[in-house]
Amino acid sequence: AGAAATGPVPATVRSLMRTAGRRFLSFRALTKLLDEELARPDCSDDAVTVLLRKAIFNAEEWRDLIKEATLGEGPGPQSVVLAHRRDYALRLCFWDHRAQKSFTASELSGGRSWTLVLEGELEERSYSTASACEVAPAQPYKNGSSTRAGAVVGAAAARRLLRVGTLKEESVSFMTGSEELQLICDSDVPCVSLHLFCPPLPSQGLLPGAGKF
Helix, strand or coil, rough: CCCCCCCCCCCCHHHHHHCCCEECCCCHHHHHHHHHHHHCCCCCHHHHHHHHEEEEEEEHHHHHHHHHECCCCCCCCEEEHHHHHHCCCEEEEEEEEEEEEEEHHHHCCCCCEEEEEEEEEEEEEEEEEEEEEECCCEEEECCCCHHHHEEEEEEEEEEEEEEEHHHHHHHHCEEECCCCEEECCCCCCCEEEEEEEEECCCHHHHCCCCCCC
């Protein structure tokens, strides 16, 4: 992980990439750096990944936010929306044992997502999805005078597990929206994680400007 560096927080993600060590960041400072980087015409996924890896967050800050967390539908985590912009959303999640959350490829909208584990660990599974058409063989018409070409009789969704991994504390994961993502807290120890979605998930139903920062 490396030792935390001293000094002020760099004004841009690119300047942070050129510094040694890590930096203490508040969630507000993180959103400012994301605002700057994601607005660039040459926005870099690698730069965002480096930012999340170099950042050190105050545990007291995220533990204080658990009282504001809300529980979504199903067995998912409690969460707090830290920022919701036109081009990204930042969400803090609190996972109990066996809590899980899935994101479909259509939800991810071909975009990108990052997961940073702040405390505990998460199991991450990614799946490829494809729509496969089932075509019936040629069959004679009822009068027997001719045959018709094979017809599409249904659609089958193919779902294939690509990989399974464990994200431990301070681990960063990057995914593209061409895959489905499933996150599971399979540990007896609760987990806290930070999630960045570019663009925001349409299922969140929030307008730009929502969130704490």
